[in-house]
Amino acid sequence: MYIRTEKTPNGKWKLFTLTNDQHMQVSILNYGGTITRLVVPDKHGKLENIVLGYKNILDYESNPYFFGTIIGRVAGRIPNSTFTIDKSNYSLEANEGVHHLHGASTGFHRVTWNAEPFQTTNSVGVKLTHRSPDGEGGYPGNVEVTVTYTLTNDNQFKINYDAVSDQQTALTLTNHSYFNLSGDFKDTIHDHLVEIDSDHVVELDEQLIPTGEKVHVENTPFDFRTERKLASGIDSDHQQNRVVGNGYDHYFLFNNTTKNDVIVREKTSGRLMCITTNQPGMVMYTANTLPESVELTEGLSRNYLGVCFETQGPPASLHHDGFPSIILEANQPYQKHTVFSFGFTE
Template sequence: MKMKSKEIQVTGQETWTLFRLENDQGMSVHFLNFGGIITNISVPDWNGDSENVVLSYKNFEEYMENPGYLGALIGRVAGRIKQASFQLEGKEYQVEANEGEHHLHGGEKGFHQQIWEASPFENDGGIGVTLSHKSSDGEGGYPATIDVTVTYTLTDDNRLVIDYFAETDQTTVLTLTNHTYFNLSGQADTTIHDHTLRLNSSRFAELDDELIPTGEWINLNDTPFDFREQKLLGSSLSYETTQQKAANGGIDHFFLLDGKRKPDIRLEEETSRRTLEVETDQPGVVIYTSNNLPEGKFLVEGKTRKYSGVCIETQSSPASIHEAGFPEITLSPGEPYQSRTVFKFGIGATP
C-alpha cells in the first residue's frame, strides 16, 4: 500500500493538498483537504481494468463553488432544515437560507467549503488521513463550538472506511455525511439506469414539493422505491408517482434502515460487474439519483447531467428538528458524535 500527496494551486485561492491512497489490489482513492472532497475512486472491473467510479470535475477550480456538492463532506447538518430555523433549549436559531426559504447542507460556507487540517497515517488496518476542523460558535448561524474529525481509511480488501467524530461545548445539532456520486460503470458519460440496488429499508420519509419531509412515513410496499430485493434502479427514475414528481423524476428521500440484514445497501452495475456494499451505524440513508444535479459542468469524462450518479448519504434526519418520530440530530456536551460508514467494492457473480 502506498500514499502520495501533492499541492494544488487554485486561482485566487489558498493551496490545497490532494491525497492519493492506493492498495495492493489496484484500488485507489483521491481526495482533497478542501472540503474533504473525494475526487477519484478507481476500482477494477471483472476484466481487471481499473476506472474511476465517482463523478469528478475535469478542473479543480470547479470545486470552489461545487453546486452539486460532488464528493464533499457535508455539515454541520446534512440535508434540509425547514425554514432555515430551529429551536434548542427554548432558543430560536436562524441559519442561512441557501435553497429558497430553507437551509441545505450546512449553507454556502459549510464543511464542504473549509480547508481541513490533515494528518496522514499508516497502521495494520490500512492507510489514510484524518481531517480536522474547529467550527466556532455562531458559524453559519449554528450554536456551539465543535471539534470535528473525519478519517478516510483505505484497506487492502477494497474498503473505504469513513469515521466521523465530533465534540461540542454546548447543545447543538449535527449530522454528517459524504456526498460522493457513484457510477460503477466507470463511464461518467452514461447514466445509472442500468445499476441495480438493494436497500434494507421498509419505509421512507414523505416529501412535499420543496423536498421537505412532511412528518409522515410511507411504507415501501407497492411503491417504485421498494428495493428490499436487488432491483433495477432505472425502474424508479420517472414521474409516475407523487413522490417521484417531488424529487424531479427520481429519488431524493431519507430511508430508515432496518438493520436486520447486512450489507445495508448493495449497488451493482451489470456491464462492469462492479459492486458496492455499504454498511453503516447511522439510522438511515438519503438515496439521491442526481435528479437536480446542475448540468453542463465538465467532468473528467463527459459533462454533469441528470441521473449521472447516485449518492448514498448515510446520516440521521434534520426533519427531527421539527417533526416527531425521526432519528435525532441533537448533540450535547460530554456525548461525542461518533459514526462509521464502510464502502466495500467488489465484483459480482458471472451473469
C-alpha cells in the same frame, strides 16, 4: 500501499491519493474533505473511476453540486432555516429559498481541513480535522470535528466521523459522493441494481421538505427490499418520484436487519458495492437535476450520471416527532461510520 501528496495549482490545497496493494485508489482534497476520484477494478481487472468529479480541480471552490464533499453541520434541508433546542430558537442562513441546505455558505464543504496522512500494516488514510466556532452559520456550540478516510487492502473504503461540542447542538454529517459503477461514466445509473434494508421513506412536500410522514415502501418504486433498477423510480409517475424531478431524493430509514444496509450492482462492469453504517438511514439522490454543461474528469455531466448514498441522521427530527434525533448533547461524543466494500457481482 502508498500515499501521494500534491499541491493544487492555486497553492492553497493538498490532494492526497491513497493506493492499496490491489491498485484501488482514492483521491482526497483537503478543501471540503472532497473525494475527487475513486478508482476500482471491474470484473476483468480494468481500473476505472466510479465517482463524479471536476476536470478542473479549482472548480471545487464553488462546487454547487457538492461532488464528493463532507456535509455539515447538518446534512439536508432545514425548513425555514430555523430550529429549536430546549426552548432556544436558532436562525440559520437561507440558501435554498427560505430553507437551509447542507450548512449553506459556512458548511463543511467550504472548509480547508487540516489534513494528516497515515499508514498502517493493512491500510492507508487521511485524518481531517476542523474546529467550527460557536455561532458559525447560526449553530450553537464550538464543535471539534475529525473525519478519517481509510483505504484497506481488502478494498474497503471507510469513513469515520467523530465530533464533540461544548453546547447542545444539531449535528449530522455525511459524504456527498455521486457513484457510477459503470466506470469512467460510460453510462447513466438507470440500470444500477440497488437493494436497501428499509421499510419506510420520509415523505416530501413540493419544496422537498419532509412532511413528517413515513411512507411504507410496499407496492411503490421505493421498495428496494429486494433489488430493483433505479430506472423504476426515474421513469415512475408516482407523486413522490415526480416531486423531486423524476427519481429519488428521499430519506430511507434502515431496518437494521441485514448484514449490509445497501447493496449496489452494475452488471456490465461486474462491480459490487456494499454499504454498512451505524447511521439510522440515508438519503438516496439520483442526480435528477444535474445540468449537461459541467466539465467532469471523464466528460460532460448530465442527469442521472451518478447516485448518492448519503448515510446520515434525519434532519426531519428537528421539527417532527418519531425520528432518530440529530441533537448532540454537550460534551458527548458523536461517533458515526460508513464502510463501502467493493467486490464483484455474479
